[in-house]
Amino acid sequence: MARTEVAPLLAKDFVLCKIDTDRMTGGKEMIDGTKGKGGGIPWFSIVNADGESLGDSNGPKGNIGCPNTDEEIAVFIDLLTKVKVNLTDDDIASLKKSLIAHREKK
Numbered sequence: 001m002a003r004t005e006v007a008p009l010l011a012k013d014f015v016l017c018k019i020d021t022d023r024m025t026g027g028k029e030m031i032d033g034t035k036g037k038g039g040g041i042p043w044f045s046i047v048n049a050d051g052e053s054l055g056d057s058n059g060p061k062g063n064i065g066c067p068n069t070d071e072e073i074a075v076f077i078d079l080l081t082k083v084k085v086n087l088t089d090d091d092i093a094s095l096k097k098s099l100i101a102h103r104e105k106k
Contacts (some may be wrong), residue, residue: 006098012086014046042066046083055079073099 001007001016010016021027042065045056057064057076064072077096080087 003098003102006095009087009091009095012091013084046079054083067099068103073103 001010007016019027043057043063044065046054048054059072059075061071064075067073067076073096076099077092080092080095084092
């Protein structure tokens with residue numbers, strides 16, 4: 001999410017915040033407040049300004065974490081599409097392309 005081709009797109013709608021539930025004061029409370037049921041690391045939740053979860057990385061087969069498979073990428077793209085405000089369809093397509101390219105680099 002911090003890659004140079006990705007961060008500016010995500011910044012159109014999201015403020016990225018890393019929370020370490022073991023090392024940060026209030027981290028566990030934050031994850032509990034989003035009804036977090038993370039099943040692995042990384043786990044993410046998209047919350048609104050009131051801290052209410054709009055969606056998270058719990059896909060139909062478990063935590064998609066850092067989306068890598070076609071199915072995980074599809075779940076992530078569907079989530080972004082549902083919660084986006086300023087992201088365009090072209091932005092979403094670019095994010096999907098970036099995830100696929102990142103996977104193929106490995």
